[in-house]
Amino acid sequence: xxxxxxxxxxxxxxxxxxxxxxxxxxxxxxxxxxxxxxxxxxxxxxxxxxxxxxxxxxxxxxxxxxxxxxxxxxxxxxxxxxxxxxxxxxxxxxxxxxxxxxxxxxxxxxxxxxxxxxxxxxxxxxxxxxxxxxxxxxxxxxxxxxxxxxxxxxxxxxxxxxxxxxxxxxxxxxxxxxxxxxxxxxxxxxxxxxxxxxxxxxxxxxxxxxxxxxxxxxxxxxxxxxxxxxxxxxxxxxxxxxxxxxxxxxxxxxxxxxxxxxxxxxxxxxxxxxxxxxxxxxxxxxxxxxxxxxxxxxxxxxxxxxxxxxxxxxxxxxxxxxxxxxxxxxxxxxxxxxxxxxxxxxxxxxxxxxxxxxxxxxxxxxxxxxxxxxxxxxxxxxxxxxxxxxxxxxxxxxxxxxxxxxxxxxxxxxxxxxxxxxxxxxxxxxxxxxxxxxxxxxxxxxxxxxxx
Amino acid sequence: xxxxxxxxxxxxxxxxxxxxxxxxxxxxxxxxxxxxxxxxxxxxxxxxxxxxxxxxxxxxxxxxxxxxxxxxxxxxxxxxxxxxxxxxxxxxxxxxxxxxxxxxxxxxxxxxxxxxxxxxxxxxxxxxxxxxxxxxxxxxxxxxxxxxxxxxxxxxxxxxxxxxxxxxxxxxxxxxxxxxxxxxxxxxxxxxxxxxxxxxxxxxxxxxxxxxxxxxxxxxxx
Numbered sequence: 001x002x003x004x005x006x007x008x009x010x011x012x013x014x015x016x017x018x019x020x021x022x023x024x025x026x027x028x029x030x031x032x033x034x035x036x037x038x039x040x041x042x043x044x045x046x047x048x049x050x051x052x053x054x055x056x057x058x059x060x061x062x063x064x065x066x067x068x069x070x071x072x073x074x075x076x077x078x079x080x081x082x083x084x085x086x087x088x089x090x091x092x093x094x095x096x097x098x099x100x101x102x103x104x105x106x107x108x109x110x111x112x113x114x115x116x117x118x119x120x121x122x123x124x125x126x127x128x129x130x131x132x133x134x135x136x137x138x139x140x141x142x143x144x145x146x147x148x149x150x151x152x153x154x155x156x157x158x159x160x161x162x163x164x165x166x167x168x169x170x171x172x173x174x175x176x177x178x179x180x181x182x183x184x185x186x187x188x189x190x191x192x193x194x195x196x197x198x199x200x201x202x203x204x205x206x207x208x209x210x211x212x213x214x215x216x217x218x219x220x221x222x223x224x225x226x227x228x229x230x231x232x233x234x235x236x237x238x239x240x241x242x243x244x245x246x247x248x249x250x251x252x253x254x255x256x257x258x259x260x261x262x263x264x265x266x267x268x269x270x271x272x273x274x275x276x277x278x279x280x281x282x283x284x285x286x287x288x289x290x291x292x293x294x295x296x297x298x299x300x301x302x303x304x305x306x307x308x309x310x311x312x313x314x315x316x317x318x319x320x321x322x323x324x325x326x327x328x329x330x331x332x333x334x335x336x337x338x339x340x341x342x343x344x345x346x347x348x349x350x351x352x353x354x355x356x357x358x359x360x361x362x363x364x365x366x367x368x369x370x371x372x373x374x375x376x377x378x379x380x381x382x383x384x385x386x387x388x389x390x391x392x393x394x395x396x397x398x399x400x401x402x403x404x405x406x407x408x409x410x411x412x413x414x415x416x417x418x419x420x421x422x423x424x425x426x427x428x429x430x431x432x433x434x435x436x437x438x439x440x441x442x443x444x445x446x447x448x449x450x451x452x
Numbered sequence: 453x454x455x456x457x458x459x460x461x462x463x464x465x466x467x468x469x470x471x472x473x474x475x476x477x478x479x480x481x482x483x484x485x486x487x488x489x490x491x492x493x494x495x496x497x498x499x500x501x502x503x504x505x506x507x508x509x510x511x512x513x514x515x516x517x518x519x520x521x522x523x524x525x526x527x528x529x530x531x532x533x534x535x536x537x538x539x540x541x542x543x544x545x546x547x548x549x550x551x552x553x554x555x556x557x558x559x560x561x562x563x564x565x566x567x568x569x570x571x572x573x574x575x576x577x578x579x580x581x582x583x584x585x586x587x588x589x590x591x592x593x594x595x596x597x598x599x600x601x602x603x604x605x606x607x608x609x610x611x612x613x614x615x616x617x618x619x620x621x622x623x624x625x626x627x628x629x630x631x632x633x634x635x636x637x638x639x640x641x642x643x644x645x646x647x648x649x650x651x652x653x654x655x656x657x658x659x660x661x662x663x664x665x666x667x668x669x670x671x672x673x674x
Contacts, residue, residue: 002567003561009549010549013548318545322541322545323558325506325533325539326533326558326607327531327533327535327559327563327611328558328562332562444506446501446506446507
């Protein structure tokens, strides 16, 4: 116990030097903690964003979107290539079609065309004036969306992935039966319940279930097995959307690259990985800054303690010699110097932890703002054509960042931070005192006393 | 009894070897105050370091009460030094941030003595060497040279050593104080039945010792 008390008292033998060392350690430990807190907060956010983007890649004919646009359907060969791509765990195929009331089906759309419907359908009604609303035909009815799918449990209707079955059951996606699940508004409009029948492309379908996709447009549709839709529309083997699921989030980017390479430009391949990567870039910059700063601060702290303790041991070399001469062991003397080093480090740890707790949030915010601004300015680039293009990219990046809300990062400061502060201090003190301890063991009392 | 038999100490120096002590032999009885005198470079401090196990002779043997001490090493050596030898240095070598009594208590702490006993023994020793109680809590910088040397003597006595080694114990003291310290060492040798070996270049001080050895070029002068 006395050796501990002596070690603590030795801190105050040269108060000015000890104060300077403690102040430096306070800054080092504060800086280390702030960087550690930032690193953890950013890591958590990166994990959260990456886990939220899912592992699904959407492949659709270039130039088409659902039942809009043009392009060529995806073929059986393309689907085989997709299935053969490494790390693709499953493939869901989908075919989109539109059924016109009276011509293709006896169902009546539940959506009133209204002004927007009239305008969107003006070209179909033969208007040549693109500015003036065309006069709607008296019998204009919006077409009904028909979706054929190989996996109704993972169905996406108009981009909505959460489709809930409100009554009945899903059909078997691999079958070619004339079973259908219809949207709630369409069912209400046509007074259909589970077990009712309707006609589509001259075939009679039985309603096996009723679904709710969350909005009126999506609920104005019919979902049937893809093979059935291919058969009744004479599009055997053709699909308009393929959803390839990667086996792991970390393989998502590789799968997307492989699909782009094998399918070429005739398809559009999209996932949230690009958007997520763009949004995460500022965070990844902060991760690097935090990590290197943390390592730098720890090394600096260790070197400071090391040099200070070497200086102290050299200064007290004669005292070490005398202590050995009067019977102190190397262990006892080293312990005394270690206690001195630990005391300075712990005082620095307490002050540094308090400062770190208060500074972590402002520093993290500053890092976020700085990293975001730096990314935006790099993306904006010069003016002219390039500038315009990059400006668009930058806006798109901004959208990506805001979509994942990357600036909403909390610097969580818990009791464990106190533990980390103490651990950092102890590690610095321990490593920084190892070499000086070696110097102590090498002091020979006879040399020191003879050197008087 | 201290028995020194044919000890030689050699140091490497450049390409050659310097013999600091050559075939030295002598005996000192318990309770004797002996002085080793000689000019600077005569090898007297080297002899003292070897007697105190701070240095080992190149050859020869040193025995204290039939125990060969120059063959000890490691923790045994540290323990022997702590329990059997007391050192007194020319510059007192007290720990500056400890009080007089704390300095005296230090070797007893290394020896594992409980605090209460340490305190009692240190007080007793400081009073014995003539340091008044009011000065026991003073730091070395607030004590005179003679008082600091008294504290150093008390520190050397703490663990009941068989051998007290003093290197120029009066070197930094005026002649009057120096004589007082030598008288104290001589009295201690008798009262505590301990062998005291003091190294000095001052022949007047050496004459006060019970036995005197003169060294010249590392050899004993008859």
